[in-house]
Amino acid sequence: MAMTPEQEVARLLNRVAFGATPADLDTWAERPYEDLVEHLLDVPSDVTQRQLNPAEFRQAVDESTTLFTSAAAAHWMQVMRTTAYPLEERVVFFWHDHFATSGAGGAPRYADVVAQINTIRRHAFGSFRELVAAITVDPAMLMWLDGDVSTKDKPNENYARELFELFTLGTVPQRYTEEDVREAARVLTGWEVTTSLTLKRAARFNPAKHDTGTKQVLGRTITAAGDREYRELIDVALDQEVAPLFVAYKLVKAFAYTPDTVDLVAAPDPLVDEVAASLRATDWDLREAYRTLLLSPYFRRPDATRGQQLVRPPVDLVVHAAKLFDLDFDDFITSADRYLADMGQIPLAPPSVFGWPDSEHWLTTTGTIARYLLGWAVITSLGRVTNRFALAGHGDLPPSGNLAAWTRRLGLPGLSRNTELAVRDHLLALAGEYEPSIQESVLLLLLASPEWEVV
Amino acid sequence: MTLTRRRFLQSTGLAVGASAVPVFGRVGPAWADAEVDPATRDRLRLVVLALDGGNDGLNLVVPVEDVPGAPRRAVYDRVRPSIGIPREQLLRLDRPDDADEQLGLHPALTYTHGLYQEGRLAIVQGVDYPDHSYSHATSSEAWECGCPPSGKPSSAGWLGRHLDRVGVGTGEIRGVGVVPELPLILLGEREKGFEVARLPLTLDDGNQAGASERYATAVRYADHEEAESLRRLYGRRMASSIGVVQELADAPPTPNVAGNGVAPQLLTARTMLEGDHGTEVVYLRQPGYDTHEGQANRHRDLMADLDQAIRIFYDGNGQAIGPLDPHIRDRTLIMVTSEFGRRIGENGAGAVAGTDHGAAAPVLLFGPPPSPDVPRVLRGGLLGDHPPMGTVQAPADNLVMTTDMRAVYQSVLTSWLADPEPEYDDHHAFGELPGLFAEA
Numbered sequence: 048m049a050m051t052p053e054q055e056v057a058r059l060l061n062r063v064a065f066g067a068t069p070a071d072l073d074t075w076a077e078r079p080y081e082d083l084v085e086h087l088l089d090v091p092s093d094v095t096q097r098q099l100n101p102a103e104f105r106q107a108v109d110e111s112t113t114l115f116t117s118a119a120a121a122h123w124m125q126v127m128r129t130t131a132y133p134l135e136e137r138v139v140f141f142w143h144d145h146f147a148t149s150g151a152g153g154a155p156r157y158a159d160v161v162a163q164i165n166t167i168r169r170h171a172f173g174s175f176r177e178l179v180a181a182i183t184v185d186p187a188m189l190m191w192l193d194g195d196v197s198t199k200d201k202p203n204e205n206y207a208r209e210l211f212e213l214f215t216l217g218t219v220p221q222r223y224t225e226e227d228v229r230e231a232a233r234v235l236t237g238w239e240v241t242t243s244l245t246l247k248r249a250a251r252f253n254p255a256k257h258d259t260g261t262k263q264v265l266g267r268t269i270t271a272a273g274d275r276e277y278r279e280l281i282d283v284a285l286d287q288e289v290a291p292l293f294v295a296y297k298l299v300k301a302f303a304y305t306p307d308t309v310d311l312v313a314a315p316d317p318l319v320d321e322v323a324a325s326l327r328a329t330d331w332d333l334r335e336a337y338r339t340l341l342l343s344p345y346f347r348r349p350d351a352t353r354g355q356q357l358v359r360p361p362v363d364l365v366v367h368a369a370k371l372f373d374l375d376f377d378d379f380i381t382s383a384d385r386y387l388a389d390m391g392q393i394p395l396a397p398p399s400v401f402g403w404p405d406s407e408h409w410l411t412t413t414g415t416i417a418r419y420l421l422g423w424a425v426i427t428s429l430g431r432v433t434n435r436f437a438l439a440g441h442g443d444l445p446p447s448g449n450l451a452a453w454t455r456r457l458g459l460p461g462l463s464r465n466t467e468l469a470v471r472d473h474l475l476a477l478a479g480e481y482e483p484s485i486q487e488s489v490l491l492l493l494l495a496s497p498e499w500e501v502v
Numbered sequence: 503m504t505l506t507r508r509r510f511l512q513s514t515g516l517a518v519g520a521s522a523v524p525v526f527g528r529v530g531p532a533w534a535d536a537e538v539d540p541a542t543r544d545r546l547r548l549v550v551l552a553l554d555g556g557n558d559g560l561n562l563v564v565p566v567e568d569v570p571g572a573p574r575r576a577v578y579d580r581v582r583p584s585i586g587i588p589r590e591q592l593l594r595l596d597r598p599d600d601a602d603e604q605l606g607l608h609p610a611l612t613y614t615h616g617l618y619q620e621g622r623l624a625i626v627q628g629v630d631y632p633d634h635s636y637s638h639a640t641s642s643e644a645w646e647c648g649c650p651p652s653g654k655p656s657s658a659g660w661l662g663r664h665l666d667r668v669g670v671g672t673g674e675i676r677g678v679g680v681v682p683e684l685p686l687i688l689l690g691e692r693e694k695g696f697e698v699a700r701l702p703l704t705l706d707d708g709n710q711a712g713a714s715e716r717y718a719t720a721v722r723y724a725d726h727e728e729a730e731s732l733r734r735l736y737g738r739r740m741a742s743s744i745g746v747v748q749e750l751a752d753a754p755p756t757p758n759v760a761g762n763g764v765a766p767q768l769l770t771a772r773t774m775l776e777g778d779h780g781t782e783v784v785y786l787r788q789p790g791y792d793t794h795e796g797q798a799n800r801h802r803d804l805m806a807d808l809d810q811a812i813r814i815f816y817d818g819n820g821q822a823i824g825p826l827d828p829h830i831r832d833r834t835l836i837m838v839t840s841e842f843g844r845r846i847g848e849n850g851a852g853a854v855a856g857t858d859h860g861a862a863a864p865v866l867l868f869g870p871p872p873s874p875d876v877p878r879v880l881r882g883g884l885l886g887d888h889p890p891m892g893t894v895q896a897p898a899d900n901l902v903m904t905t906d907m908r909a910v911y912q913s914v915l916t917s918w919l920a921d922p923e924p925e926y927d928d929h930h931a932f933g934e935l936p937g938l939f940a941e942a
Contacts, residue, residue, distance in 0.1 A: 193794050201850045204858050205794045212637055220653065225636055309654045356732040391682060401639065404683060407735055411683045413699050415736075415743040419720060420706065463733065469722040476715045488712045495740070497723055497733035 050349055052076050054460035056083060061359070061502045062302050063087070063341065064133035066367025067458035084341045087134040088334060090172050097132070098165045099123060112381040115388035117150070119157045120395045123164070125376035127366045135171060138337065140362065140394070141301050142167045146182050146214065147402035148191045150395050155187035159248055160395050163187040175294060175331040179214060179281050186240045186248035192400065195240040197232065199258035207231035209400055215284045217293040220310050227265050233258040234269055234280045285331065288312055295322035298336065303346050304355050305406050318345035356501050357406040361390035361414075364421060368494065371457060374428050382424035389417035418500060422491035447485040448474060459498050466496050536673025542780040543829065546878065546918055549771055549784045549836045550661070550687065551764070552645070553808070555792030556638065557840035558801055559863025560901065561585065562611070563625060564592050565891075567604040575604070577891040577898075581847035584855035585798050595625070600884045610805035613813040614866075621882035622869050624938060628889040628904030630862035634842070638792070638859075641841040646687035648911050648925065660911055661783050662690030664921050674780030675749065680767045687785050695785075696746055701770055702755045703747045717744055753777055757823050759814065763807030764788035768815045769823065775830050782919070791840060794849070795856035812836070812868065832873040835880060835918055837910075838866040843901055846891055862889050862901040865910055872942055878918060879942045885935060906932035913938045 050058065053076035060067035064087060075083045103122065113121065127136045143164060150157035163185050170178035182188050188206070189195040197203035210231065211223045237257025241249050252274035259271040267283045269276060284290060292311040296319050299306055306316035315323065318340070325339040326332070340346055348355050365383050369376060387393055391414050392403055445452035450470060454462055462470075470492055477485050493499060565574035566589050578586055592606025593615040607615050617623045631650045635641045640651050648660030661677060670676045670693050677688040677695035688695030705717065721744055723737030754773055759765040764786070771784040788808060793800050816831065818824045826834075843863030848855045869880025886905040892898035908925075909932045915921040917939040926932075 196795050196850060196854050198850075203794055203849060203856075208637070208859075212639070218637065218640060219655070221640075228636075354730075358732055358736060398682075407732060407739075408683055410736060410739040411699065412697050412703065412743045412746050413682065415739045416703065416705060416747060419740060419744075423710075463726055463728070465726045465737075466723065469719045469725075472722075473715055473719040477712060480712075484711055488716060492716060492719055495720055495723075497726055497731075497736045500736050501732045 050460065052080070055080055055347065057458055057460040058502060059083065059341070060133075061363075061367070061458065061460075062357075063137050065127050065137060065363055066370055068370050069455055069458065072455060072458065080347070081342065084338065087341070088172075088338055090132045090135045090334075092172065094165075094168045097126075097130070097135070098168060099126065099161050113384040116380055116384045116393050117157050117395060119150070119161050120393055121376050121380040123161075123394050124362065124366055124369070124380070127362070128369045128374075128376065134337070135168070138333075139164060139168050139171050141298075142171060142178065143394070144301070144397065144402045145297060146188065147397040147400050148187050149397050149399075150187075151393075155190045155248075157395055158246070159187040159190065162248070164395075170333070172334045172337075173332070175326065175333055175336075176281065176285055178333070179210075179285070180278055182214075183210070183235070183277050183281065184238060184250040186250050189238055189240050189250055190248075194235060194238050197236050197238070198256040199233070199236050202229070202232040202236050202258065204228050204232040207235055210280075211284065213400065213402075215281075215290050215293065216287055217289065217296070217311065220289065220312055222287055222289050223265060226263075230262040230264045230269075231280055233260065233262050234264065234276050237274075238277075291323040291326040291331075292319060294326060295319045295336070298322055298340055300357075300405055302340065302357075304357050307354060318343055321345065358409050359500060359502050360403065360409065361387055361392040361418075362394060364390075364418070364499070365424075367458065368421065368425050372425055372429060374425070379424070379428045382427040383421075386417045386421050386424050390414045390421075419495045422494035425490070425494070426487060444486055444490075447482060447489050450489075453489060453493055454498075457493055457499065459493075462493075462496065462498050466498060470496075536671075538673050538778055538780045539671055540778075542671070542674065542782070543778070544875075545780075545782050545833065546876070546920065547775055547782050547784070547830070547834045548661075548914060548919060549768075549775075549786070549834060551768070551836060551838045552642075552785070552787045553791045553804075553838065553840040554642075554787040554789045555840075556641075556842045556844055556859055557791045557804075557863060558793060558797065558857055558860075559840070559843040560846060561587060561797075561801055562608050562805065563595070563627070563864045564606050564608065565604065565888075566592050566594065566606045569602065569604050572888070572890065573893060574888065574891050576894050577846070580894050581897050583848070584850075584852055585801075585848045585857070595884060597621070597883055603884055603888065605884070605888070608802070608805045610802055611809045613809050614868075617812075617868060618882060620871065622871060622880065623882050624867040624869070624880055625884050626865045626867070626905055626910055626935065626938075627884065627886040628862045628901060629839075629865045629886070629907050629910060630842070630903035630905075631907045632903070634861045634903070636842065636859040636861075638841060643686060645839055645841050645907065646685060648908060656686060658689050658691060659685070659687035660915075660925055661687050661785070662693060662695065663925060664690075664783070664915055664919065665693035665695065666690035667921060667923055668919075671780060673749070675746070675774065676780050677783045678771075678774050678779075678781055678785075680770045680774070680784060680786040685785050688783070695783075696742075698746065698750065698770065698774065700756050700766070701750065701753050701773055703750055705744065705747050720744060749779065750777075759819070759823075763804075763811060765807070765811040765814050768811045772815055772826060772830075775834060776827050793844070793856045794858065795854045797848070797856040798853065808838075828873075832870040832876050834870065835914070836866075836868040837914065838868075839907075845900060846898055860900050862903045862905075865907075867914075867938070874942070877942055878939050880918075881937055881940050885938060905935070908932050909935050910938075 053072055056075045057067045130136050148160050150160035166181050166185055192206040193203045194206045208228045237253050239251045239253050241251050262269045265283050269279050289312055292315055299318050306319055308314050308316050321343050322336050322340050325336045329335045369379050564587055565578050568575050591609040595605045631644055633650045635651050643656055644651050646659045647656035665677050675696050679685045679688055679697045682699045684697045721741040724741040726734035726737045756766050756770045767786045774781045790804055816826050842860055844857035844860040849858055872879045889901035889904050913935045915925050
């Protein structure tokens with residue numbers, strides 16, 4: 048079942064750009080899909096103007112109104128909502144999940160993780176090799192995975208293990224051994240984190256604490272190379288057959304669907320294969336990898352089965368809702384805070400280095416109920432803005448019975464027959480009630496519908 | 503790193519049960535109204551508490567002195583100069599059958615030690631599985647699956663398969679995870695368990711106009727016409743979540759307990775056991791055990807926290823939280839596991855000293871006092887063999903397996919939960935543990 052151009056635009060933006068608005072549909076429905084992809088990819092290499100500035104967010108967001116979301120995270124979501132480069136912000140958020148470093152525990156602090164986000168942004172449309180290298184000696188990461196206390200006498204294996212297991216190679220198939228982890232830990236010894244009087248952190252290499260012996264990692268020999276030695280380790284890891292497949296797999300799983308495979312090398316999913324080929328051919332260029340992903344016929348297939356779908360992450364839903372109703376996060380976060388917490392995703396605070404869940408694993412009892420209730424965050428925020436019955440002040444809301452218009456108003460490709468029938472029966476049950484009240488009900492139900500939740 | 507290393511169901515992200523249409527099909531509006539068979543009150547129950555991150559078993563059950571042929575304490579002192587616990591602080595495991603082993607509990611485990619002295623604590627030593635993995639994700643999956651790693655992701659867990667065998671009645675919340683997401687351990691081919699992270703669960707849409715009509719509409723999302731679609735799965739999770747919330751609408755809320763530890767989750771588990779939901783198996787985790795550095799203080803705090811949680815579970819806190827209903831206490835077994843132990847030798851020095859991932863570690867089982875109405879009772883004390891630690895000149899790197907994890911599981915399934923069929927086809931290969939349970 049083919050999709051109309053407008054449906055493809057909606058689905059693409061709902062997958063990779065924090066959601067489509069009616070204005071997006073107006074602009075792009077009549078233009079080729081490839082034009083939209085190039086537009087999304089057209090992100091300037093100079094990231095200076097777009098870096099997050101910790102000094103700004105404490106002014107913007109009153110943290111005393113939220114229990115769970117930090118001011119830094121709320122500020123970042125405001126950026127996600129308003130940026131001219133939503134694909135950039137979305138992939139930076141993806142890499143944040145991939146390298147899952149949390150500021151919630153105090154060491155690193157939120158400001159340190161924000162600095163890591165800025166590091167990610169510098170490389171998100173550049174080279175994955177440079178990205179991994181930068182993260183390996185990023186102060187927040189050194190603190191998070193104990194790289195800053197790893198010395199030649201007592202090498203700490205934490206980062207070495209996760210470098211292979213979570214960041215570059217994965218475990219299906221597992222192509223590294225315990226011995227590789229121990230040897231890699233030796234390579235990574237000698238790094239420290241310094242803190243200035245203004246609490247600015249920096250990574251520093253201390254040759255006295257570094258193991259200068261020869262190491263054998265993944266079948267290769269690494270000899271003493273001081274503060275460049277970690278680069279050789281990364282080169283060895285990225286040379287492994289499974290590396291481009293693993294990185295491609297993570298991208299496909301984040302933006303398209305969960306591939307149905309048990310061995311990335313023996314039986315890769317076709318979309319994973321295409322993206323991996325791109326990474327190989329371009330020496331790990333990420334912009335090209337995103338382009339390959341978004342233009343692939345496997346990505347563009349109509350999505351009638353779970354094999355081509357994914358459950359949208361909480362932050363995507365919250366930012367999309369904010370875009371649809373022009374809700375500034377310094378206010379909206381007050382209402383959305385507890386739903387983000389119950390849905391299980393607060394930026395800058397992943398639950399562990401394993402990152403956030405994927406797709407259907409978001410659908411816990413508590414998380415599903417929070418998704419059901421998310422529309423209330425919108426209504427509450429609008430109510431504060433208009434100071435009267437919330438939706439009555441919003442002139443551009445469709446009449447409650449016009450579900451086609453509601454679908455477009457919420458940036459959705461369409462509604463299933465079942466959803467439409469259920470909502471229409473609901474409208475019959477509420478017939479005769481005050482129209483803004485019925486509109487509220489429709490909004491709540493559509494922001495809890497399978498079409499909103501699953502892309 | 504100070505935060506939990508709790509891992510999600512698939513850290514590699516490969517779909518669990520990708521071929522199976524997920525089953526919440528038994529759950530719908532009628533489910534929440536179903537009567538639970540009163541006979542479920544007499545069921546024997548199991549709480550599995552996973553110490554998440556890899557608990558340092560060698561500092562939980564600690565050598566006090568050397569024994570003939572095994573200079574454990576000497577090795578311990580040699581390789582743990584910073585994190586080693588002085589012998590005089592240890593709580594001796596000195597029941598007559600155990601005293602010769604010269605072992606003691608971590609000093610923070612005072613309530614646990616009291617239960618040991620009453621014969622209500624069994625300690626199975628050296629528990630692990632073959633082809634040990636040092637990865638949190640892989641090893642946690644092995645323990646929840648109840649199977650050594652096979653190179654492919656597991657799609658079911660040993661308690662899920664148990665639920666499949668014994669069957670779950672309509673309206674029963676027979677298997678529950680007090681965790682934020684449905685755990686592998688409770689996944690079967692048919693049964694999936696429920697996740698109840700905390701109580702109360704509310705649909706605080708409740709007082710708003712149109713709320714009940716909206717629930718009725720939302721549960722219809724489960725009938726999505728795409729047969730193999732995540733949209734239908736979402737709809738069915740919506741229906742079952744609303745059903746669970748309605749079923750637990752009258753459940754008492756999780757009490758507030760001072761501190762941040764595992765006591766609230768263990769009390770939520772207790773609420774589920776004490777309620778009339780047919781709850782038989784409960785799974786929960788205490789995070790924080792991945793003590794690569796700074797272990798001395800962190801591990802001590804975790805041990806204290808664990809001990810306090812066990813104490814409050816059984817005895818309450820002398821204020822708002824009363825003692826556990828004796829009917830439930832007499833029928834409940836708590837099993838404490840971890841995805842692996844830690845290395846024998848410490849890493850780092852002084853306050854930053856910690857340990858890297860290890861292998862075998864003890865499993866603790868807490869049981870009730872004997873009761874005339876209950877057919878089985880746990881036999882307290884030390885079981886299995888302490889793994890070798892090498893010599894002072896040549897200390898061993900890791901504690902190796904002396905008891906197969908599957909032997910513990912099979913024993914609990916057959917002798918406590920009365921599972922009619924064996925979990926393992928070849929269960930005689932790793933044996934049942936003799937003496938873990940006794941007929942009352």
